[in-house]
Structure formats: structure tokens, C-alpha cells
Amino acid sequence: MKALGFIAVLGTGLLLLAASRDFPNWGDPDSPASSYRLSRHFITETINETAVPNMVTAVLADYRGYDTLFEAVVIFTAGIAVIGILRRYGSRNSIPSARETPLTPKKPDLIVESTVRLLIPIIQIFALYVIAHGHHSPGGGFQGGVIFGASFILLALARDLKAAQNWVAEKRTLILACCGILIYAGIGVLCQFLGDNFLDYQILHRILPTDPVMARYHSILVVEIGVAFTVTAIMFSIYSNLSSNGKMKEGI
Amino acid sequence: MELLKAIVGGMNYWIFIILMMIGLYAMITKNNLVKKLIGMSIFQTSILLFFISLAVKEGATIPILHHDQAHAKQGDHGEGGKHSDPSHKGKEAASAIEEGKEKPSVSHAGSSKIDPDRFTNPLPHVLMLTAIVVGVSTLGVALSITQKLYTEFGTIEENEILDQLKSGDD
Known part of the structure; x- marks a missing residue:
């Protein structure tokens, strides 16, 4: 088995290495990815069409908004799948001894407590900054959402899952995740109701007090907030299900 | 010399292929499901x-316009760009209308200023940005399936699970 696997991997690797000679050299300005007209359009026209200096954000939420919507749906589906696979309600299947005595009697550690107490607000403010400042610096809904979810995971790691559940209960997590998707898809449907294509934000200038370019600018922010909601909620939901084996009781 | 040039020019591809093959080898030959996921x-x-x-x-930088460039596009007719970053909620209405009027002239002046050779293509960054987060969540699903298997079978070794399934069949 091992030898067979090694031969297969070696063969694939050699084929790929042979094929890699057709790829452009490192940093070649004339490579197809860099010289294609789409790349040129994104670089020169993004600021005129959307007024967003960060092209990555503009391409993510505007030009490829449809793709990003369904990436968010994939994350949402993954979260639902984890709950469907692991979550156990009630105490039918649980081992009684594990429930009576938790693995480690929790005794709050002074250093860990104070560090976490100082760190979490800073992490959360930074996450909000990353979400809101995605137009002008590296950032956006996905990154900020992951950072925000990490702050809850840190709380659950440092104390226990109960402490984190006091902040974001399971029900609230799922509502947050659904809200994110609804915000994103709602913006798209709103564009349709106003008479343009799905997720074609510029038509929103009819209800926003701005011109079409700035309507795209602000819709990108709204969409990023929706993505951030979903990512935050699903990251924490996946962690809490995995760490507590679906019981949502004590966690690691 | 030719061969050396080919190797050095494509060095990045060598590294990815080696990494990819390490991952593929682990997925094929390892018995432990968590090692497969790694x-x-x-x-x-x-x-x-x-x-x-x-x-x-x-010779190119990250695909984010520098503040001066962004302001040159929006700001040469007032300060539309300037107060769009600290507080876009406030007086944006007035400035945006003003901005909308002069849009055509601005876009012509601007596209000559931004040199496409100075910025990298944003598209691969966008694709990978979403791929990272999607990768994390699919890994979460895979780990939860592994955890479920462990509670069912008491092991995460693939061959032991298969043995148990076979002995349960007859």
C-alpha cells in the first residue's frame, strides 16, 4: 500500500513538474494572469466604477458578488452540517459518568482570566476595524468575521464553553448566521425589485441619497457586514460543536 | 545553463508540487483519518x-490604491475622497452629488494616472481569500464526521473501522 501510494505520488509529481515548465516565470509581468485585460480593467477602472481604493474588496463584493454570496452560503451550509452531524440534544446518548464529573474541575486561573479580559475587547475592536475599513486597507467581511469568531473561541478556551455561551448562545449564533446570509441576499433581491440585475448595486442610488458610484461603495460595506455575521457565527458554532462533542456542555 | 534557468525560474512551482505531493501521499497512505485531513x-x-x-x-505592489492616488481620483474637485474615509455617513450626500456631476471628466483624467503595471492582479487574491475560509469550514465538517466515527467505532484508524464493518456484516 505504501509503496503503491509512493509510486502514484511520484508519477503525479513528475508529470506536474514536467507541466510546470509551461507556466510563466516567477513575477513575469507578461504572464497571462497579469496581462489579461480583465486584470487591467480591475486595476484602472475599479476606483472610477466603485470608488473603492482596495481592489480586492471591490472585486470580492461587487464584480464577483454572486460568487461571494455562494461562498458565504457554503460556509453557512458547513456550519449547519456540523450541527446536523454532531449536535446531540437531551441526554439520551450521553455517558452518565462523564456528565457527573467533568474532566477537570474548573478553577479560574488569575493570569489567564486577566489576560483574556484585557485581550478580548481589543480583538473585537480590531475585528470591527478590519470589517469596516476593508475599503481602504486589507480587510473585509471574511477576515474580520474570523477575527471576531476567534475572540469567542479564545473566551471558550480560556474559561469554558458556558462562559462563551453566555455571550453568544447557540440560538443567537444561528440567528446571526441566518441574518448574514439574509442581508447579503436581501441586497441582491432589493436590486432586482428596483429593476436591475441581482446584486447590481448601482440601482440602489434610487433609495440611497447618493449617486450610482457611491451606492456601490456603500452596498459593498453592507454586504461585507453580512458576510462577517455569517463567518463569525459559523466559526464559533463549528468550534463549540467540535470541542464539546455536540453536547454544548463543557468543551475542552 | 538552460536547465538551471528552467529550474530557478520555476522554483515556486517545484515547491508547490512538492507540498502538494506530501499532502497527496498522506491522503493516500495514512490510515489515521486525522492524518488524512492534515x-x-x-x-x-x-x-x-x-x-x-x-x-x-x-515591480508591482499590492492591489490597493495609495491614498494619494485614491484622492487624486476623487478629490481634485473638492474633498469627496477626503471625508469618505473617516466618516462616510455624514455629508456624503452633498459631496456625492457634486462628484456625480463631474464623473466623466474625472474618469478620463484618472485612468491615465493609474499604471496597471504597478499593481498586481487582484483576482487570485479574491479567489484565495474566500477559499481559505471555505477550507476552514469544510475542514470543520470533516473533523466532525471523524468525531462521529470515533464515537461510533472507538477508533479513527481506517482499517480498524473497515474490519468492524466487515465483521458486523456477516
Whole structure:
């Protein structure tokens, strides 16, 4: 088995290495990815069409908004799948001894407590900054959402899952995740109701007090907030299900 | 000399292929399901690096306009760009209307200013940005399935699970 696997991997690797000679050299300005007209359009026209200096954000939420919507749906589906696979309600299947005595009697550690107490607000403010400042610096809904979810995971790691559940209960997590998707898809449907294509934000200038370019600018922010909601909620939901084996009781 | 040039020019591809093969080897030969998932993650990482390295361009910087450039586009007729970043909620209405009127002239002046050779292609970055988060959530699903298997069978070794399934069949 091992030898067979090694031969297969070696063969694939050699084929790929042979094929890699057709790829452009490192940093070649004339490579197809860099010289294609789409790349040129994104670089020169993004600021005129959307007024967003960060092209990555503009391409993510505007030009490829449809793709990003369904990436968010994939994350949402993954979260639902984890709950469907692991979550156990009630105490039918649980081992009684594990429930009576938790693995480690929790005794709050002074250093860990104070560090976490100082760190979490800073992490959360930074996450909000990353979400809101995605137009002008590296950032956006996905990154900020992951950072925000990490702050809850840190709380659950440092104390226990109960402490984190006091902040974001399971029900609230799922509502947050659904809200994110609804915000994103709602913006798209709103564009349709106003008479343009799905997720074609510029038509929103009819209800926003701005011109079409700035309507795209602000819709990108709204969409990023929706993505951030979903990512935050699903990251924490996946962690809490995995760490507590679906019981949502004590966690690691 | 020719061979050396080919090797050095494509060095990044060598690294990705080696990483990818490490991941593939782990996925094929390892019995432990968690080790298989680690292999899958290594495989994913090599793909991410591959896409990002395709976006690298000699003499170019990250695809974010510098403040001066962004302001030159929006700000040469008032300060539309200036108060769009600290507080876009406030007086944006007035400035945006003003901005909308003069849009055509601005866009002509601007596209000559931004040199496409100075910025990398944003598209690979966008694709990988979403791929990272999607990769994490699919890894979460895979781990939860592994955890479920462990509670069912008491092991995460693939051959032991198969043995138990076979002995349960007859």
C-alpha cells in the first residue's frame, strides 16, 4: 500500500513538474494572469466604477458578488452540517459518568482570566476595524468575521464553553448566521425589485441619497457586514460543536 | 545553463508540487483519518500558494490604491475622497452629488494616472481569500464526521473501522 501510494505520488509529481515548465516565470509581468485585460480593467477602472481604493474588496463584493454570496452560503451550509452531524440534544446518548464529573474541575486561573479580559475587547475592536475599513486597507467581511469568531473561541478556551455561551448562545449564533446570509441576499433581491440585475448595486442610488458610484461603495460595506455575521457565527458554532462533542456542555 | 534557468525560474512551482505531493501521499497512505485531513490541509495550502504566486508581478505592489492616488481620483474637485474615509455617513450626500456631476471628466483624467503595471492582479487574491475560509469550514465538517466515527467505532484508524464493518456484516 505504501509503496503503491509512493509510486502514484511520484508519477503525479513528475508529470506536474514536467507541466510546470509551461507556466510563466516567477513575477513575469507578461504572464497571462497579469496581462489579461480583465486584470487591467480591475486595476484602472475599479476606483472610477466603485470608488473603492482596495481592489480586492471591490472585486470580492461587487464584480464577483454572486460568487461571494455562494461562498458565504457554503460556509453557512458547513456550519449547519456540523450541527446536523454532531449536535446531540437531551441526554439520551450521553455517558452518565462523564456528565457527573467533568474532566477537570474548573478553577479560574488569575493570569489567564486577566489576560483574556484585557485581550478580548481589543480583538473585537480590531475585528470591527478590519470589517469596516476593508475599503481602504486589507480587510473585509471574511477576515474580520474570523477575527471576531476567534475572540469567542479564545473566551471558550480560556474559561469554558458556558462562559462563551453566555455571550453568544447557540440560538443567537444561528440567528446571526441566518441574518448574514439574509442581508447579503436581501441586497441582491432589493436590486432586482428596483429593476436591475441581482446584486447590481448601482440601482440602489434610487433609495440611497447618493449617486450610482457611491451606492456601490456603500452596498459593498453592507454586504461585507453580512458576510462577517455569517463567518463569525459559523466559526464559533463549528468550534463549540467540535470541542464539546455536540453536547454544548463543557468543551475542552 | 538552460536547465538551471528552467529550474530557478520555476522554483515556486517545484515547491508547490512538492507540498502538494506530501499532502497527496498522506491522503493516500495514512490510515489515521486525522492524518488524512492534515494531508488535505497541506494540499489546500499548496493550491493557495500556487494561486498567489501566479499573481506576483515584478515591480508591482499590492492591489490597493495609495491614498494619494485614491484622492487624486476623487478629490481634485473638492474633498469627496477626503471625508469618505473617516466618516462616510455624514455629508456624503452633498459631496456625492457634486462628484456625480463631474464623473466623466474625472474618469478620463484618472485612468491615465493609474499604471496597471504597478499593481498586481487582484483576482487570485479574491479567489484565495474566500477559499481559505471555505477550507476552514469544510475542514470543520470533516473533523466532525471523524468525531462521529470515533464515537461510533472507538477508533479513527481506517482499517480498524473497515474490519468492524466487515465483521458486523456477516
